Amino acid sequence: MTKTHCPYCSLQCGMSLERAGRELEVQPWAEFPVNEGALCRKGWTATGLRGHRERLTTPLVRDRATGELRAAGWEEALDLVAGRLRDLRSSYGADAVAVFGGGGLTNEKAYQLGKLARVALGTSQVDYNGRWCMSSAASASNRAFGIDRGLPFPLADIEHTDVLVLVGSNLVETMPPAARHLDRLRENGGHVVVIDPRRTPTADRADTFLQPVPGTDLPIALGLLHLLDAAGAVDEEYVAARTTGWEDVRRAAASWWPERVERVTGVDAAQLRDMGTLLAGAAKVTVLTARGAEQHAQGTDTVLAWIDVALALGMPGRPNAGYGCLTGQGNGQGGREHGQKADQLPGYRMIDDPVAREHVARVWGVPVESVPGKGRSAYELLDALGTDGGPKALLVFGSNIVVSAPNATHVRSRLDDLDLLVVSDIVLSETAAIADVVLPVTQWAEETGTMTNLEGRVILRQQAVAPPEGVRSDLDVMAGLAARLGHDFATDPEEVFAELGRASAGGRADYSEITYDRIREEHGVFWAGPRLFAEAFAHDDGRARFVAVEHRGPAEPVDAAYPLHLTTGRVLAQYQSGAQTRRVRELPDDGPFVELHPMLAQRIGAYDGEPVVITTRRGELKAPARVVDTIRPDTVFVPFHWVGANRLTNDALDPSSRMPEFKVCACAVTMVVSRLGAGAPRTSTTDAPVEVRAKRASKPAQARA
Amino acid sequence: MTTVIVGAGMAASRLAQELPDVTVLGDEAHPPYNRILLSAVLEGTHSPDALALGVPDGVDLRLGTRVVEIHREEREVELADRSRVGYDRLVLATGSIPTLPPIRGLVRMDGRLHEKVHAFRTLDDCRRLEREVRHARNAVVVGGGLLGLQVARALSVRGLATEVVEGGEHLLRSQVDAKAGAILARDLKRLGTTVYTGARAVRLDDRGLTLDNGYLLETDLVVLTAGGRPSTALARRAGLDVRRGIVVDHHLRTSDERIHAIGDCAQHGGQVTGFVPPAWEQAGLLARHLAGEDVSYDGARTVARLRATDLDVAVLGDPERADGQVVEVTNPVIGSHRKLVVRDGVIVAATLVGDLSRIGQITQHYDRGTVLGPREPGDLLMADRVATPVELSDDAEVCACAGVSAGRVRACASLDDVRTTTRATTGCGGCAPAVRQLLATRTLEGTNR
Incomplete structure (x- = not known):
C-alpha cells in the first residue's frame, strides 16, 4: 500500500494505491486533511492509464525518408537530440533552443528543467504552461502582498468564514472534493457568493449568484468598492495601519455607481447593492479567484480589484478571511516557484536580481555571468518559434501545446516551422504526434516526487509500481541530455529535492527546511507556514498595496459580425488537454459541445444535440449544441479538453502576467444545415419549441433560493 | 501641447x-x-x-x-x-445651469432666491439643503423628471412629507408615456409622496406655494429640479x-x-x-x-436609470419618439410597465417601470445592437419559467463525481450501501439530496426498479 496523491488538479487529493493481483487499485486515504478520503471520478479511475495500449514504451524518431515516426533506442534518440541541439546552438546561438514545461511536473522536474535550460543549454528561452493557469493571480498577489502563494491559508479555513466570494471558480466540477468545505461553511451559517457567466453546479450551491458578461468581473469589484465606501463600511483602521494606496482606489471607485456597473456587466444594480450590503455587514470575508477572473488580457487588474475589496474590508491576515487564488494545475504553485518561468530562478527569485543570480549560480557551480537573463513568456515564446531570431528547437515536457495554447492554428504553424521538436510524454499526445523525437516517460504512480498544492502545501507522490520496460523518468531524460552536453545532473528525486532546497534557501519560496521525511510525517509541509500575513505583508514596509485599476474590457469586443461572447472551461470528467483523461476508459468522453441558452438557440434555429458551427476571427469548430438555461443568452461556452476550442480563442495577452485571454472573445454561432435533406428542415423561421436540456439531476429544480 | x-x-x-x-x-x-x-x-x-x-x-x-x-x-x-x-x-x-421656473416670489427683491428655495445642482446646493432637511417637516419638489423624483424620494426617506409638482400631464414626461407615468405616480403615492401633475406653481409667499389650479401647498422647503x-x-x-x-x-x-x-x-x-x-x-x-487617433463620435446610446430607493425606472434611448415596433407588457395590478421598441430585430429604445428583471440583459442587447430573433423581445419581458421536478430515468446520471446513475442508486439498500458500492455522495457531496430522495421514493413504492 502506497500513500500518494491524485495525478490531476491542484487539490492534490491524498489517495492510497494498493496492489490487487496485477491490478493497482485506488483506495481512500482518509487521514489526509485536504480531501479526507474523498475523490472525484478522475481520481478513482487514475490507474486507467496503466498498461494502456497507447502507452509509449520506446523512443520514437521521425524517419526522414518516410516522414513517419519509427521506434528507436534511447541512446540513438538522445544522441540525435543532443547533436541537433549542439548544431543549432553553434549556428544560431544558445537562444535558438527553447524549453517548454508544465504545471503538472513535480517540483524536482520543474527545478531540473530550469537548470537544464540555463546550465546545460545556456538558453534564456524557457517557460511553461502555468502562464495559462494562475499567472494573473500570481502577478497581482506579488504586487499587492509582495508574495505569491495561491492560498495564504489552508483551504479548510473557508469553513469558518462568514461570506465566501468565488469569482470565476467552478470548484464543484473542477475540484469536487473541495466542495465539502463549501457545504460545511453553509452548515456553519456562512454565505456563499458565486460570480460566473454560467450558473454552474458551484453556483447552484451558492446563496448569491451574479451572472456577469464574460470579462467584466473587474467593474463588479469596483462597484462593490464604491458601495462599501458609500456606506462607510471600509475598515479605516486596518487601511491606515496595514496598507497604502487606498485614496487612489477610492477615487477610482467613486465613478462606479451600481447603475453604471449594471450597464457594463449586465448584473442588475439591485443585486450588486444586495451584495454590497452583505459584505458591509460581514465580520469575516474570503475572496477566492480562479481562471474565470484571471484568464483575461486584464486578468491581473481584475485580481487586483478583488484584492482591493478584501483589503478595504480589512480581511487579509485576519483568521478565516482574506484573499486567495484557487490554482488549477496539479503543481501550478510549485511549478512557478523553481525556475521554469522565463523570469525566475528557484525559490521564486527574480532572474534579474544580482543577489539571487549569485546564490543560484553558486548552488549550480557555474559562473554567475553564464546564467542567462529573462526570456520570452509562454505565448510569446511559441509565437516566436521558427521565426527569424526566434528559437529553432523546442523541448516540451509535460504539456500538450497543440490542444492547450490559444489561437491554436497559429501556434501549430509555429511548431511546424521548427527545425526540431522534442516531446517527452506518456502517450502520443497531439503535440507528440507532430514531434521529430518523442521520449516515453514515467507517469505518476511509477515515480516519486513532490508537488505543491493550491495551499502552498508541499506533498509527496510516492512510487507504487515499477514503470514499463523502456520508459525513463523525466529526470533521467534531462540527465541524459545534460550528460551529452557536458553536465552532470542528478536523477534521484530526493537528491534533486535537496539541491532544490539549497537553491531556494533564502528566497521567497524557501524549501530548504523541507524533507521527504517531514512531508510524510506532517501530511505535507506548508512553505512559509500554514498562514501568512497575520503580522505583516511581504513588502519591505510590511504593508499591503491597494492598486487602483480601471476597466478596459475584453480585447475583442463583440460586433455585428461576431455578436456573441465565447468563453471556455472544463468539465468534471476531463482534465486539461485530456491527453490522460480522454484515454481512461471509465471516464465519459463525449467530445466538445457548444453550450447555449434557449433564447439564442431559438434565434439561430439550433436544437439540443445537433451540430452548430462556432466561428471566430481565428478559426471555427463544429460541435453539438447543448441547450441549457444556465448560461447567459449572449454567451456560449465550449470545453477546452479537445482539439478545436483553442482554435477559437484569442491570444491577446495581459501586459503583466502575459496570460492569454482564454475566457472571452467574440464569436458567431450558426446552425449546420443538414446536407442529406432527410427529415423536415429545421430553420430559424419555424415556430418549433426549443428543447431545454433537463437540469442537472443531482439537484431538485426548485431548490434555488 | x-x-x-x-x-x-x-x-x-x-x-x-x-x-x-x-x-x-x-x-x-x-x-x-x-x-x-x-x-x-x-x-x-x-x-x-x-x-x-x-x-x-x-x-x-x-x-x-x-x-x-x-x-x-x-x-x-x-x-x-x-x-x-x-x-x-x-x-x-x-x-x-438650472432654469428658474416662472414663479412669482421665487427671487427676492435683492436678486437672491427666497430662503425656502433650493436648487439642486452642486455639492454646495446639496449641503445647504441637507442642513435644512434636519429641521424641516415638509417639502415641495418642483419638477417631475428624473432628478425631481430622486430628490423627492430622498426627502421622503429623510422623513419629510414631500409633494411633487409637475407641469406636464404625467411624471417623467420627456422619457416615458402616460401609462408609465401613472404607475410612477401611484408608486410615489404608495410611498407617501403626493403628486400633482398638469399643475404649475405660480406663486411663492410666506403661506406656501400656490399652484395654477388654486391649491396652496404649505411647505418649509421648495426644491427646483425643473430642467436645466x-x-x-x-x-x-x-x-x-x-x-x-x-x-x-x-x-x-x-x-x-x-x-x-x-x-x-x-x-x-x-x-x-x-x-x-x-x-x-x-x-x-x-x-x-x-492624441492623434482617427476616431469620430456618432452620438450616444443613453440609458437613464432612476437612482432612488423603491422606485424602479430605466429608460433606454427615446422610447416615445423612436421608430419601430412596440412590444409591451403592462400589469397595472402589480404596477409594472415594460416596453421595448424594436426595429429590424434590434432594441432601439425601451421603458422599464416597476419591474427591472432582465435589465442587465436588455441593456446589453440595446448597447450592442444585437439582432434578436422574432420571439426574443417578447420572451425578454416574460417571467422565467419555473422548472418542474423531473422523474429520473434509470440511466440519468445522479452523481457526477463518481459517475453513478439513478438506477444504480435505486438498486442500493441504504445510504451506506450507496456510499460503499457506488461512491456516490462521497466526492463533492452535491448529489446527497437527490440520492436520499431516490432511496426514499424506492422504499415507499416497495419496488426495485
Missing part, C-alpha cells in the same frame, strides 16, 4: 484623467466630485466623503476660478481676476456657433477648430444629452482624437 479645460465637473475630470499636460479651471470650490450621487447623499445612503473623483498628479487644477472671456485670436482665456491663461486647445465642459439648460454664455460671447448647446461636429469640435466642447453644454447632431455616460464617452473619444 497645452490643453485648458473650462469646467471641473464629471466630463472635465474624465478628460483630465486621459490627457497629459492639462489645466482645469473650475468655478466651484471643490475638486471634481460625482454629481449624480448627490441625491443619494441627500437620502443618507451615500457618504459625502465618497464623492471625490480622481484627478491625476500633474494636472494643473485651479478651483474657484471663473472664466469670463475667451480671446480666440490670442488663444487665451480671461479669468474673473483679469489674469489670462493661454491654450493650444480649449475644451469647454461648462455643463448646464446648457451653459453656453461663454461660447456665445466668443462668437462660437451656439444653438441649444454649443454646436460640435463628429470630432467634438466647435466652429473654432481649436475649441472643443463636451458634456451637457455640447450639442451634437441636434442633441443635447444631459447624462454622464455620454459625457464620459465624449471625454474618452476627445482624448483619443487629441
